[in-house]
Amino acid sequence: MRTRTAQLLCLIAVLAAGCGQGHSSGGGGGDDGGGQAGNGDADRRARQVAAAWDGSDAAEAWRRGFHPMADLVQLPDHAFRTAADKEAYQMQNFALRGRLPTAAAQKGTVKWGDGRALTLPMMDAREGFGTLDRYSGEGPELVVTGARLGRTELATSRGPATVPAWLFTIRGYGTPLERVALAPSEAPESPIGPAAEVPSDVLWPLEQVKETAQDGRSVTVLAGHGECDDGPAVDVLETGGSVVLSGSIRNPSEGDCPDVLKITKVTVTLARPLGDRVLLDAFTGRPVPYGTEFGRNPSWD
Template sequence: MRTHLTRTVALVLFAVVGCGSETAGGAGGHSPAPDPAPHTKERAGQVAEAWDGSAAADAYSKGYYPMQGPVQRPEGGWRDAEDEEAYATQNFALSAELPKTHKGGKVTWQSGETLTLDLMGAREAYETLARNSGEGPRLTVTGAELGEMTQATSRGPATVPAWLFTLEGYDTPLKRVAIGPSKVPKPPIGPAAQGVSADLWNLGGVVEVAGNGRSVTVVAHHGACDDGPAVDVLETDGSVVLSGYMVGTDDGLCQDSLHAQEKTVELDRPVGDRVLLDAFTGRPLGPARH
């Protein structure tokens, strides 16, 4: 059964490292880890075969690729709806002089491996948070210092440098990662050709990797006249390939739009340092945007 959603919409929504769906709404779902469905298995196998043991996989295994967003809110979250609105609308005010740029920042993994990357200045980090200075509720930054935070990455948890912004009315800081991800190596396989599967769609990014690495929550897409999204998984020694597709598509006319829904996939073993891949795009998955 074919969906009539426009394929070019999916091409615009490619999930790449550092990029994902801006809407992760909808009720969450849970997908067990069966063998991939017949219509996703061939493509997933092609992606795994292309990546496993490739130069791209080797380069990816040495880089810094976050699996969660770069911001951590103050402990306990926002104190009221106005502050939550201010953060959502990126409405900030600055009442302090920000520190000057420091030199390189070091990423440290639990294994002891490290990687030094260019450090983002405090002003640049602030400007990624504060894109609005209009009317309405605001969060006021009263100071900043360089510190650290823990972040999930493609190589497991890591300690990364972060700018700690002091907010008026809060005892704990708003943290923003002070480095950017490594450049993604050129994938050894291209996107799925149109017609490979009527229902195979790209994923919108990673929402969460469980602390034990045994499950992954991603943003999956579906249309206006189907039964929702599903995600199949193909695990190999070098990769975890996730295939997003639509369930219950009909031959009737569909609205040319996509809906997004979180889906959790259980794995046979922890992700570890395996590459987490999107079957449709053939690229590594990065964090979903919220």
């Protein structure tokens, strides 16, 4: 029987689709993919997802690509000086009061510590500025007075890498705002479909990856839950090729509850560093999306 918490969360997350009983739309291993997860099925579903991905073409394509696991924008030191500056950044309201390099777009190289490299098309300075400045209304603004091409270090699905970045000079700050100059690779098609059409309180999709520890031994994710429960839980299944995270809701309410979707940070400790293993969501059967305050990383758009 679906709890009141699950009903409310379904209403919020998949209102257009309704919240009827879900069914399997994909599978891995030797059975139907788990269907609507039950008390004993979440671990089985996680193992199906791991079996579908480990050794697959999708996993190989994922490892060959450039999939950032950190924000594509690195703020200047001591940002933000004022509440207005912070508001301008959150609104994505930038103003150009100088000249940007006009050289045509080139190729840029991602370099990993183990010697691997990947060359990709690189955006020019004006395109990079356009990814920052997305608001055209009134309000506080951050003023860009120039830019130069440099490099920055970024966490990726294949470990830390150095990547080309546009270093924008921001009026009032002594260090630049760094914007990665490469677009993330497109995520490969998953070899397994979602566990069901809609979530349940025993298997719920994760919102996004928030942070990966520098040593790779823990991952912090954002997980959803309701107003009248004990918050989210995230279980982990580790294999040689993947790490599968299963989100659920602890002690969901059976009674009346406000229609509120709450998002909570959950840190999961791993038995060994994540490395280039694929970080997967048991419910969706896909890599857990990395996101920023402006939404998901373009790898998952």
